Amino acid sequence: MAHIASSRPKRSGIRRAERRFIAMVLAPTLLFYAVFRFYPVGYAFYMSLHDWRLLRADQVFAGLDNYRMLLADPLFHQVVRNTFYFAFGTTLLGTASALALAILLNPIRQGSTLYRLIFFLPVMTSTIASATIWLWLYQTRFGLLNHLLVMAGLPRVPWLQSATWAMPSIIIMSVWAGVGFTTIILLSGLRGIPAAYYEAAAIDGAAGWKVVRHITLPLLTPVLAFVTITGLIGGFNVFQQVFLMTRGGPYNSTRTISLHIYDYAFQRLWMGTAASMAFVMFAMVIMMTLVQMYLQRIDWEF
Numbered sequence: 345m346a347h348i349a350s351s352r353p354k355r356s357g358i359r360r361a362e363r364r365f366i367a368m369v370l371a372p373t374l375l376f377y378a379v380f381r382f383y384p385v386g387y388a389f390y391m392s393l394h395d396w397r398l399l400r401a402d403q404v405f406a407g408l409d410n411y412r413m414l415l416a417d418p419l420f421h422q423v424v425r426n427t428f429y430f431a432f433g434t435t436l437l438g439t440a441s442a443l444a445l446a447i448l449l450n451p452i453r454q455g456s457t458l459y460r461l462i463f464f465l466p467v468m469t470s471t472i473a474s475a476t477i478w479l480w481l482y483q484t485r486f487g488l489l490n491h492l493l494v495m496a497g498l499p500r501v502p503w504l505q506s507a508t509w510a511m512p513s514i515i516i517m518s519v520w521a522g523v524g525f526t527t528i529i530l531l532s533g534l535r536g537i538p539a540a541y542y543e544a545a546a547i548d549g550a551a552g553w554k555v556v557r558h559i560t561l562p563l564l565t566p567v568l569a570f571v572t573i574t575g576l577i578g579g580f581n582v583f584q585q586v587f588l589m590t591r592g593g594p595y596n597s598t599r600t601i602s603l604h605i606y607d608y609a610f611q612r613l614w615m616g617t618a619a620s621m622a623f624v625m626f627a628m629v630i631m632m633t634l635v636q637m638y639l640q641r642i643d644w645e646f
Contacts, residue, residue, distance in 0.1 A: 388619045396616030410620035419596065420604070420621070426511065427600045431579025433515040434522070439572055441519060442526035447556065449527070450534045460531070464524035471521070475588035478517040504590055507597035514585050514598060526571050533567035534560065573636035577629050601625045
């Protein structure tokens with residue numbers, strides 16, 4: 345008994361030392377997140393509850409008036425619709441294109457790295473350079489795309505000057521810039537599927553679309569769910585392409601939430617309204633994240 349009693353203080357001492365070590369290791373990270381993450385988010389929410397003007401000395405408490413104003417603002421409704429249009433357009437078109445490319449690249453073994461590098465190059469290109477290239481491609485009189493249309497006997501298209509074509513034009517550019525990244529992820533998922541499934545399908549006489557439908561897609565569904573949700577989240581945060589190519593025009597047809605926040609915060613200096621918009625977008629991203637977490641728990645069966 346004396347031996348057991350004497351060993352307890354040593355164990356508790358070791359545990360205290362372990363707790364101190366864990367606290368010392370975690371303290372810098374927790375401090376970093378508290379200063380650079382949690383405090384700015386909390387202060388932004390505080391600003392969203394005020395009629396906050398950047399150059400005004402006294403800020404007036406407004407409660408939920410900023411949020412009520414957004415709900416009643418037709419322009420903000422259009423901005424939200426534009427953001428959803430861009431997010432779902434880029435995600436669906438980009439995922440479908442990446443899946444097709446991944447299926448085409450999957451059988452290739454010799455030279456596969458070169459092909460993956462070629463498709464990944466636009467991802468490594470800066471958005472400014474990509475936007476500049478596509479601005480020339482979309483140029484109404486001298487652009488390559490309209491030149492090809494004229495050669496084919498078709499009329500020129502005002503790609504970025506038309507409210508109908510402006511958002512699809514930005515979506516096409518964004519898909520081109522990001523499809524390589526999604527292709528690499530899907531290609532990794534495809535190569536993680538055991539070859540035994542395809543060998544069994546070949547023995548049973550299945551080929552072509554039947555193999556894709558009953559083997560590839562079901563086993564790849566968790567990866568597809570991941571790239572789809574992350575693509576939607578990225579689409580909700582779009583700013584650079586729209587700012588560089590259209591500045592939200594024509595007629596606000598390409599104005600997104602991020603660009604709207606920028607306009608209110610750094611052009612009009614209405615920080616309270618901008619902060620409330622940021623939290624509306626934050627709520628959308630949280631919903632997408634919850635959907636992703638739910639989809640990852642599903643046992644997909646077809």
